[in-house]
Amino acid sequence: MTLSQVNTENAVKAVPAVPRPAEPAHVIKDDAEAIAVARRLAAEFVKDSAKRDRERIWPVAELDAFSQSGLWSINVPKAFGGPEVSYATLAKVIEIISAADSSIGQIAQNHLGVVAAIRTVSDVAQQKLLFAEVLKGTRFGNAFSEFGSKRAVDFETRFSDAGDHVVVNGRKFYSSGALLAHLVPIVALDDEGRAWYAIAERDARGLTVIDDWSSFGQRTTLSGTVLLDNVKVPKTHLVPGYKGYEVPSADGAIFQIIQVAVDTGIAQAAIDETVAFVRTKSRAWVDSGQDHAWEDPYTIQAVGDLTLRLHAAQALLEKAGYAIDRAVLNPNAETVAEAQIVTAEAKILSTEIAIAATNKLFELAGTRSTLAEHNLDRHWRNARTHTLHDPVRWKYAILGRYFLNGENPPLHAWS
Secondary structure (H helix, E strand, O other), X not given: OOXXXXXXXXXXXXXXXXXXXXXXXXXXXXXXXXXXXXXXXXXXXXXXXXXXXXXXXXXXXXXHHHHHOOHHHOOOOHHHOOOOOOHHHHHHHHHHHHHHOHHXXXXXXXXXXXXXXXXXXXXXXXXXXXXXXXXXXXXXXXXXXXXXXXXXXXXXXXXXXXXXXXEEEEEEOOOOOOOOOOEEEEEEEOOOOXXXXXXXXXXXXXXXXXXOOOOOOOOOXXXXXXXXXXXXXXXXXXXXXXXXXXXXXXXXXXXXXXXXXXXXXXXXXXXXXXXXXXXXXXXXXXXXXXXXXXXXXXHHHHHHHXXXXXXXXXXXXXXXXXXXXXXXXXXXXXXXXXXXXXXXXXXXXXXXXXXXXXXXXXXXXXXXXXXXOOOOHHHHHHHHHHOOOOOHHHHHHHHHHXXXXXXXXXXXXXX
């Protein structure tokens, strides 16, 4: 029998699980509908986004609307009844939602990444079982990363074989979406050190999710600590995630492109806020000779520059999505490397424009924009926090090695 070594002293802070949806989720019919639904939801999500950030209000109703809309199943293959939209469309959906509320956009990331992994590594029986859950509206959270390990790929969480199920023990952090998930995929190692997704029920005995996320940005991503104390997971829900990186697959690029889309969404929101503030609240500078702030030639130049840089990032994001489509359909060293490289390029530009746009917002809008009533600093806090994922200094290295020495990027979830 496996004895748990998990410290459960914080278990009293556990957040109860949420029930599965009472009604099946909608199934999106095509790419155009996916974009239209995303825009409709975003128009609602943006209304209280500043308040949710300020007061750290969980987006419970918003998340239910998001997953029930069908947008959480858009990369389920057509063979299993899913929409299987282009990854260019999927990225645009995440960008649109993130422009309204970047925390909500990020919550979907690991769910969609796990759906992609199931397509890559699971057998047909497991795909049929798990894709059916996703199409009904079941939300995956995540319990991937661990706090304090030497590297992100160093996992201490393990599972042991117990016949028709496995038993998982460990401790996780950065578990975006786990609080309000229905199923929690746990990255755990087997006796050979291989990483699997052990997909546990959110209310499984011994699985404790604690609301202790204290970052100054992305405050409502529902992240925090997950304690795993002899958690039972049926083998039907044990997904061999390691297989996705033994040979070339698009899985890593898929996880990455969603990160990029969150950042372009934040940049779009910041530019939109800048324009709105300058047009309605900012005053013309004393030396400008103009009556209105929007007539300031330096402001005009700056907004043009920011918009151009955002459009460049969005163009690469779309290009990366189509490259991922090709790699999913025909995975090999060349197609996968192309998808990784274009996604890395998009990641660099999206990081740079997200930071620039959220910072420039205050310079162009003026002192009044810093008032707490507007909570515009949430955009900078969100950009600064989210862009710390997968540092761009290593993306430059990936590009240099590829274009100079013909070296393909490494195969893992961060590349």
